[in-house]
Amino acid sequence: MAAVEIVEVGPRDGLQNESALVSTEAKIAYIEALIAAGARRIEATSFVHPKRVPQMADAEAVMAGVPRRDDVRYLGLVVNERGLDRALAAGVDEVNVVVVATETFSERNQGMSMEAALRSFAAISGRAHAAGVPVTATIGAAFGCPFEGEVAPATVAELVRSCADAGADEIALADTIGVGVPADVERLIGEVRAVTGLPLRFHFHNTRNTGYANALAAVAGGAAALDASAGGIGGCPFAPAATGNIATEDLTYALRRSGIASGLELSGVVAAATLIEAELGTQIPALLGRAGDFPVRSAAHSRPV
């Protein structure tokens, strides 16, 4: 059976754009529910300046409160060495660093040029490795930029090569603003595979209803991991109209019916999403909780005509 790993990003990318501040306790309960549903790799928080992303101001408290298990790995997003210091002190298992594929977005998202971002990535990567912590390079706006428009796959591949040279252990290709289609996924995988053999992870937003098609295309193209957020919550505060991540439960449904193992249990994911929906007080974009499951069964029920 084919398989793909789901990286649960609801607690980080899912929550960071929500205006309702969620308590540390509720975040921990969300993470516990995700683990109960089978999540084993969870982006728990980000170590950014609390004035920039107030929702993540309790990063240390979240990491201090989550259950520690040998089979669960917590990722922390960091944008600079100060963030790395905090992440290491908080005991993350992995760090995720975003490097953006266009100059304008890099300046707006991270306040630095792409060249500076690459230098910063190399410094973070070296110090994380010294601490025994693996590093993911997430290529932001890899499918298109809200400011510069189209991004050439060759540009992304060149940035991937630079990140690989700088020590990345995994490459995540992010459709930050949700503009890609499966043909883009296939093309980008081709370009990136020409420059690195590192495991590929994909991060899709469903902004224009192409996210799930893209996710399945990524799996077909050999992706090792997919990001998703339980409930489909999330977005990017610095990208206009970048609505939610693909929803973990809807992705789990699509994968299971496609015969692709993810290790997640659908009703458990829906329970985690319901929990965070109640905290946020808004309807989540995920559909499985509303539509209900359609379990895979034998075809014995259906009658021949």
Place this chain on the structure above:
Amino acid sequence: MAAVEIVEVGPRDGLQNESALVSTEAKIAYIEALIAAGARRIEATSFVHPKRVPQMADAEAVMAGVPRRDDVRYLGLVVNERGLDRALAAGVDEVNVVVVATETFSERNQGMSMEAALRSFAAISGRAHAAGVPVTATIGAAFGCPFEGEVAPATVAELVRSCADAGADEIALADTIGVGVPADVERLIGEVRAVTGLPLRFHFHNTRNTGYANALAAVAGGAAALDASAGGIGGCPFAPAATGNIATEDLTYALRRSGIASGLELSGVVAAATLIEAELGTQIPALLGRAGDFPVRSAAHSRPV
């Protein structure tokens, strides 16, 4: 360039499940807006008993009011010979007849057994052909049934063969309750292609967020046409939780970025959807109107790293 025909079903499948009664004038304005956006094959209404589907009680008035052009074809849904009489009198260009793939759904949706539905289809088909009007057989619940669960592709193929034998000019495979995934689409195309060479049309609902992936899989598998509703409105009043059709604008976006021609112009479809959204007074499920377009451009904007 690859191409697929979009059958606009917003005026029929889109509206029939909406509780707000839409005026005949508004329906005609919606259809006119769709034509302005490039729609050339439009399921304009259904000729069913007005007590069963009150929204379609004005079928004759809609057909009397729509613009008649040589390049636009109007489809009418009929469920029995009485409906066919009305459709022919109203001057439809094509008729669409639903035959459901399970006994329980057939009884609930149409009040007859599958065998009776096939006899009815043959009678409708013969009389429509005598009047020079082509007939589509839409196989309802072809991807799963809300009452009986899984539907075997072989069962669907057998029903397709019967409809082809009874004179169908086109086969439409409908995921009435939105449970399918691309792997199901591929499997079903394989089974159906073994029994008929008729043009294949697909009808997807996005109930579980798999509709757009399915649509792209259908095109890849050789589908000649796809149903969609501008705004993503729609559903089936007799199928629990069968939410909207895939949205014409979101599909148009995905196809265009995939290099597949549809003849539709995105901003025009969004305008038609906005018009019907205002009539319905509820937020439509389509995302393009909210997220905005991301036009295909040259890659000249993006800089090498």
